[in-house]
Every structure is written in C-alpha cells, then in structure tokens.
Amino acid sequence: MKHLNHKVLMVIAAVSTIFASLVATSACFWAGYQPEEPKCLREE
Amino acid sequence: MSRVEYIADQMAVKIAAELQLDEDKRAVMAYGLFAFMHMSLCALSVIVVGALFGVPLEAFLISLTASFLRKSSGGAHASKPWICNAEGVIISVVPAILLGIWHYQLTIYLVFITGVIAFIWAYYITLKLAPVDSPGKPIKKQATRERLKKRSLLILNVYVVIALVSLLVYYLTANRLFLKYSFCIVIGVIWQVFTLTKTGHLLLNSADVFLNNLFKKRGRES
Numbered sequence: 001m002k003h004l005n006h007k008v009l010m011v012i013a014a015v016s017t018i019f020a021s022l023v024a025t026s027a028c029f030w031a032g033y034q035p036e037e038p039k040c041l042r043e044e
Numbered sequence: 045m046s047r048v049e050y051i052a053d054q055m056a057v058k059i060a061a062e063l064q065l066d067e068d069k070r071a072v073m074a075y076g077l078f079a080f081m082h083m084s085l086c087a088l089s090v091i092v093v094g095a096l097f098g099v100p101l102e103a104f105l106i107s108l109t110a111s112f113l114r115k116s117s118g119g120a121h122a123s124k125p126w127i128c129n130a131e132g133v134i135i136s137v138v139p140a141i142l143l144g145i146w147h148y149q150l151t152i153y154l155v156f157i158t159g160v161i162a163f164i165w166a167y168y169i170t171l172k173l174a175p176v177d178s179p180g181k182p183i184k185k186q187a188t189r190e191r192l193k194k195r196s197l198l199i200l201n202v203y204v205v206i207a208l209v210s211l212l213v214y215y216l217t218a219n220r221l222f223l224k225y226s227f228c229i230v231i232g233v234i235w236q237v238f239t240l241t242k243t244g245h246l247l248l249n250s251a252d253v254f255l256n257n258l259f260k261k262r263g264r265e266s
Contacts, residue, residue, distance in 0.1 A: 009059050013073055016056070020076030027118035027175040027183060027192050029079060030111040031086045032239075032248075033128035034121045034180040035049065038071035043185050 046125045048085065052078035083111075086129050090136045102140035102228050107132060109203065109232025116195040118176040118183075119239035120248040127255050131248065139231045147224050152211060155223055159207055159230045163200065166237040170196045173240045203229055 024041040028034045045053070056074035059065075065073070087107065094103030122128035143150075175192035177183040183192065207229045214222035238244040 006062070009062050012055075012077075013059055013063060013065070013069075016073045016076030016080065017069070018076070019080050020072045023075070023079045026115040028114065028121065028178055028181055030083050030115045031128050032114075032120070032122045032131055033082065033125045034178040035075070035078060036180045038068070038075050040068040041072060041075070042181075043183070043188060 048081050048125055049078050052081055082125055082128075085125075086111075086132050089129050089133050093133050093137050094140055097137060097141050097144075099137065099140035099144050102143055102224060103136040105225060105228040106139055106232045106235070107136040109229050110135070110236040113196065113199050113203070113233065113236045114239070116192050116199060117170060117174040117236065117240060118178065118192070119236065120176070120245040121178045121180070122248065123252050123256070127252055130255060131251060135235055139235075140228070143224060143227060143231075147220065150220075150223050150227060152215060152223065155227050155230070156211060159211075159226070162230050162234050163204055166200055166233050167197070169237045169240055170200060176240045200233070203233055 020038075020041065023029060024037065053074045055077055056070050059073060060070035087104070090103050090107045091100050094100035097103075122131060170193070174196045175183055175189055183189055207226045210222045210226035210229070214220070214226070239248060
C-alpha cells in the first residue's frame with residue numbers, strides 16, 4: 001500500500017513539475033492571476 | 045496567500061517531505077499544482093455559471109480563446125485568484141448570454157466584417173505590445189519576447205482559420221451554431237487583446253479595486 005502511495009505521489013510530483021515548466025515557457029498563467037514565479041524557473 | 049495557493053503549498057510540502065525533494069523542487073511543484081488547480085477552477089466556474097444561463101459551450105469557447113492567446117501574449121492581471129475567477133466568468137458568460145439573446149440578428153456579413161476589423165486591430169496591438177509581462181513573471185530576455193510575440197501571431201493565424209472555416213460551414217449547412225462559434229472566437233480575441241492595452245489595464249485595475257472594496261465592506265458588515 002505504501003509502495004502504491006509512493007508511486008501516486010511521484011506521478012503528482014511529475015505532472016505538477018511538467019505543468020510548472022509549461023507555465024514557465026509562457027508569458028503568464030492561462031488565467032488573469034499570476035503568482036510569483038519560483039526563483040529557479042525565472043530567466044535571468 | 046489565497047486558499048487555493050495555501051492548499052497547493054501544503055500538498056507540495058507533504059509530497060516533497062515524502063519523496064525527500066529539495067526546496068527548489070518543492071517550490072516548482074507548488075507552482076505547478078497551483079497553476080493546475082487555479083486554471084481548472086477558472087474553467088469549471090465558466091462552464092458551471094454558463095450552464096446556469098444555458099450557454100456553457102459559448103462561454104467556455106470565449107474563455108478558451110482568450111486563455112490560449114493569453115498564454116503567449118500576457119496581459120493585465122488581477123491581484124487575487126478569486127478576482128481573476130470572477131472577471132473571467134463575467135467576461136465569458138455575459139457576452140455568451142447576449143449572443144444567446146441576439147443570435148437571430150447575426151448575419152454572416154456582420155460576423156465577417158466584425159471579425160475582419162477585430163483581427164486587424166488584434167494583429168496591430170499584438171505586434172506593437174505583446175508580450176505584456178507581469179510583476180510576478182517578468183520577461184527579461186529579448187529572445188523570449190520575440191518568441192512569445194511570434195507565438196501570439198501564430199495563435200491569431202490559427203484563430204482566423206478556425207473562424208473562417210466555421211463561417212464556411214455555416215454558409216454550406218445554414219446551421220446557426222457555427223455562426224455563433226465564429227463570433228465567440230472574435231469576442232475572445234477582442235477581450236484578450238484589449239487586456240494588452242493601457243485602457244485594458246486601467247479597466248481591470250478599477251474592477252480589481254472595486255471588487256476588493258466591495259468584499260472588504262461586506263466582510264466588515266457581516
């Protein structure tokens with residue numbers, strides 16, 4: 001059960017990271033609110 | 045921090061602890077989770093409120109058109125997620141309701157001429173202003189600005205094709221739904237391009253202040 005739980009968490013982590021990268025390559029969120037982007041995703 | 049941001053943050057903290065991820069990965073995960081939750085909530089609100097007024101598809105089409113272009117062109121932003129949500133619902137559902145009431149007065153010529161004027165204006169504003177960044181996500185590199193401008197223009201090209209094909213299908217089948225869909229795309233483009241302009245920023249900032257004050261006052265009274 002714990003092994004399955006770990007796998008589910010890994011999937012959530014991967015999907016959310018992909019989503020963050022998608023937003024990072026865009027001008028902004030696809031909606032009218034833009035939170036502060038994490039430092040490691042910001043372009044210098 | 046909004047409630048949705050808080051939930052995304054807490055989820056990221058727990059997942060990062062369980063998977064032993066570092067602070068950067070946790071922050072990226074929180075950002076991605078919030079992006080997913082906020083955008084899903086916005087889309088769902090538009091569909092649900094649109095359904096209450098009998099125009100879910102039209103409202104969603106207007107919202108989708110604006111959102112997809114917004115991804116590359118940027119634009120004025122709300123100060124809080126719920127204000128963004130409220131503005132999104134108003135901007136998508138109100139035109140969809142009006143379109144539902146007056147769609148029998150729409151003609152192919154009216155949609156075509158409105159579309160031509162709207163797209164000429166959209167290309168001009170996009171070329172001149174896009175991408176419009178925000179304090180939360182500044183765009184510093186010139187190469188990124190050029191890439192996003194090109195992508196915005198490409199999306200506009202795709203919209204022109206979809207709107208024209210929709211008009212052509214209406215011309216061939218006389219199914220008025222296609223006339224409506226074509227006009228929804230035009231409305232979505234007009235709204236999104238308007239948020240790139242100074243007037244758009246002024247209007248959205250005023251709406252932001254108004255909604256903030258309205259709910260602060262209500263909070264004090266209750």
